[in-house]
Amino acid sequence: MSRDPRSPSTWLAYAKSDLAIARFPAVPPVRLENLCFHAQQAAEKAIKAVLIRFGVEPPRMHDIRGLIERLPADVPQPAALRASALLTDYAVLTRYPWRGEPTSEEEYREALRLADTVVAWADKVTAGQADA
Numbered sequence: 001m002s003r004d005p006r007s008p009s010t011w012l013a014y015a016k017s018d019l020a021i022a023r024f025p026a027v028p029p030v031r032l033e034n035l036c037f038h039a040q041q042a043a044e045k046a047i048k049a050v051l052i053r054f055g056v057e058p059p060r061m062h063d064i065r066g067l068i069e070r071l072p073a074d075v076p077q078p079a080a081l082r083a084s085a086l087l088t089d090y091a092v093l094t095r096y097p098w099r100g101e102p103t104s105e106e107e108y109r110e111a112l113r114l115a116d117t118v119v120a121w122a123d124k125v126t127a128g129q130a131d132a
Contacts, residue, residue: 046122
């Protein structure tokens with residue numbers, strides 16, 4: 001596998017790896033917060049793959065909404081992509097114990113669903129499927 005950081009396929013491979021980690025069973029000592037972090041990373045890297053596909057240098061940021069705003073206007077943006085902006089909190093806030101409440105099973109399932117949808121969308125867009 002290529003590790004070319006200018007290749008959408010490289011970024012998608014990393015996104016799919018994070019998504020696979022996000023699906024790990026939450027058996028002690030694994031925390032749902034850690035799995036949600038990988039769901040966020042999967043979505044972030046998938047969006048960056050799409051940016052690269054369209055010649056946009058991906059910024060070094062974890063803000064999903066900020067990444068989506070950098071997509072070219074003609075790139076399809078399904079509702080789940082826009083909804084995935086809520087994953088941004090998992091990039092930092094849940095990685096450390098300062099967040100008040102632990103992540104619930106429902107929050108984890110939603111994070112995983114959103115990440116899965118974003119990665120599938122990015123896979124189609126980078127493959128040139130216009131109706132993604």
